[in-house]
Amino acid sequence: MADPVSHPWLTIVGLGEDGADGLPPASLKALENAKIIMGAKRHLGLLPDVDAELVEWPVPFADGISVLQGFKGQETVVLASGDPFWHGAGGALLDIFDQKEVKVLPGVSSLSLAAARLGWPLEKTPCLGLHAAPFERLRPLLAEGRRVFCTVRDGDAVKALGAWLDEAGFGSSLVHILEALGGPRERVRVVRTSHIPDDIQHPVLVGLDVRGDGQTLPFASGRPDAFFGNDGQITKSPIRAMTLSALAPTFGEHLWDIGGGSGSIGIEWCLADASLSATIFEIDRERSKRIETNAHSLGVSVNVVTGPAPETLRDQRAPDVVFIGGGISAQMLDWIWTNVSEGKRLVANGVTLEAEALLAAWHREKGGKLLRIDLSEAAPLGSKRGWKANYPIVQWSVTL
Incomplete structure (x- = not known):
């Protein structure tokens, strides 16, 4: 006799605002055969007459997981909005249940409907889920002429988004308000x-046609220093660009940024790609708070750990790349070389003579690449101009 849960007992059905109208035969059959149908109150209200037991999904979403697990082995349908894998329940549920237990029958996503209504090609339009995320996630995308689709929680959130755009200097943006797409209550306004x-009306999706003279965040690393609140402890823009190049982030990597200062290195690391993550270590509590503020304002999430290194490095998520930007010492290098896995990358910047001597000694023993970076800026010199030199930076890059 087959194991009752070795076949798909759970079906995720993507439901549009028109309810069962227009659902493909497979989705209708899943609803007819279900013993239990679980979904948000709004989704359950869109169903035709069915014989199944209807179970309202609780708020917050996580509270419904244990309820759903209690139905294991029974023919169960979970209702989702449109395509369950576009900011929907699909990804969350397949993180918990084996794929062999689950069958997914997607509907037309609100994103596809929005693109059809506005004529915006999806391959050219970034799509964000802001129904449970801060508006700051939009910050890297704010530029004159950019178009963005984003989900939002409700009508109040749309008004709050408008106020946030205005404060960011993009108050002349056009806001396309797309309500209850695909159903009898559908309405589109700009x-x-x-x-x-x-x-x-809920549900609502917003299409932003960004306009305004707010400051645009450049794509390249070495963003202007003005984007990072600091007390003078910051890796300046040109050095930051060269450091990010040496760190060479690739898909899914995790960075340790030791001696965070303003957090500019770790934050720019995360700005390079959504798959990247960073833990930033900073001994000063006020700087730690400032790092969190800087990250939030630029729309990225970082883990900030306050305290001295290497003590605070213990029991943290293992890094793929380590950057040392402050407080470098032989003790710290010894700890990293002993405790970080072979094959991981290390980049260390030093500005003092002592740091230079230390990095030169480790380069002689361990190899890698040692670089001295001298930068000068034009500055007034009496009635004329001259070159004002910055402190030289010694940078050591090595694979452990």
């Missing part, structure tokens, strides 16, 4: 950020 109406 307004300026200052004229967002009060009668927005």
